Amino acid sequence: xxxxxxxxxxxxxxxPWLFGLACRLAGDDAEDxxxxxxxxxxxxxxxxxxxQATAAWLRQxxxxxxxxxxxxxxxxxxxxxxxxxxxxxxxxxxxxxxxPLPYSDSLHLDFLSCFTIPDVWAVLDDLPxxxxxxxxxxxxxxxxxxxxxxxxxxxxxxxxxxxxRGRQRFEDALWAYAEKHELxxxxxxxx
Amino acid sequence: MISxxxxxxxxxxxxxxxxxxxxxxxxxxxxxxxxRCCGEAEFAAELRHLLASAGEVSPPLPDDVExxxxxxxxxFETFDDAETADSADQPGGNExxxxxx
Numbered sequence: 001x002x003x004x005x006x007x008x009x010x011x012x013x014x015x016p017w018l019f020g021l022a023c024r025l026a027g028d029d030a031e032d033x034x035x036x037x038x039x040x041x042x043x044x045x046x047x048x049x050x051x052q053a054t055a056a057w058l059r060q061x062x063x064x065x066x067x068x069x070x071x072x073x074x075x076x077x078x079x080x081x082x083x084x085x086x087x088x089x090x091x092x093x094x095x096x097x098x099x100p101l102p103y104s105d106s107l108h109l110d111f112l113s114c115f116t117i118p119d120v121w122a123v124l125d126d127l128p129x130x131x132x133x134x135x136x137x138x139x140x141x142x143x144x145x146x147x148x149x150x151x152x153x154x155x156x157x158x159x160x161x162x163x164x165r166g167r168q169r170f171e172d173a174l175w176a177y178a179e180k181h182e183l184x185x186x187x188x189x190x191x
Numbered sequence: 192m193i194s195x196x197x198x199x200x201x202x203x204x205x206x207x208x209x210x211x212x213x214x215x216x217x218x219x220x221x222x223x224x225x226x227r228c229c230g231e232a233e234f235a236a237e238l239r240h241l242l243a244s245a246g247e248v249s250p251p252l253p254d255d256v257e258x259x260x261x262x263x264x265x266x267f268e269t270f271d272d273a274e275t276a277d278s279a280d281q282p283g284g285n286e287x288x289x290x291x292x
Contacts, residue, residue: 004264020249031256092234108234112241120245140246
């Protein structure tokens with residue numbers, strides 16, 4: 001087994017962002033998932049050859065843990081959600097068609113400016129895991145699509161499809177959230 | 192020339208710079224004449240920026256959580272020590288078993 005003190009020194013600086021990522025991917029299970037990931041990292045510490053790659057290595061292990069947990073949950077779910085490939089209207093087109101901010105000169109950009117960072121997370125947190133996880137990894141943490149596909153154990157085409165549908169679901173959810181929380185009404189008053 | 196649906200389908204990969212040169216050129220050609228898809232592209236770019244901004248804000252790591260996370264590793268150290276001690280005792284233990292039998 002590796003030296004515990006040395007291992008702690010290596011991982012400690014990464015704990016804040018690892019915990020953040022774990023919260024985004026695993027919600028209330030974040031601490032458990034991260035703990036499992038750290039134990040696994042400790043056991044396989046000898047596989048880390050390049051210290052410069054520590055962050056990517058730890059991220060890969062954490063994502064593996066999240067993926068295993070999601071798979072386990074899916075096996076025990078009564079119903080596995082499967083989306084059909086649809087051609088839903090894009091949020092941009094809906095904004096142009098419905099014109100919710102009639103006095104805006106830059107409607108689509110003003111719409112997005114209604115959302116705070118906590119709003120964005122609230123919308124994301126309501127998405128199913130198989131959509132939220134790719135979105136978080138690729139669009140929020142900047143993981144390249146090939147690396148994300150590898151980390152999630154899916155073919156690149158599957159990941160790209162999940163990203164595409166996930167963005168559609170995210171856009172739909174943004175609109176619903178704005179209506180529910182009357183973000184547009186507040187914005188109309190400001191314009 | 193690709194359709195609006197095809198152009199919109201490829202917009203995010205276009206923004207992520209993950210298209211082949213041919214596909215990128217096809218999107219560029221489409222955007223050069225389609226005003227609505229330019230709006231889609233501008234909106235997608237802003238949405239991408241919003242997501243990236245949210246990714247830069249992490250929930251804080253509470254001190255007690257950090258302590259618990261690292262404390263688990265100490266249990267391994269303790270376990271290792273015990274294991275080492277066990278293995279050091281092993282020959283004697285075996286002798287004792289042999290004596291008893």
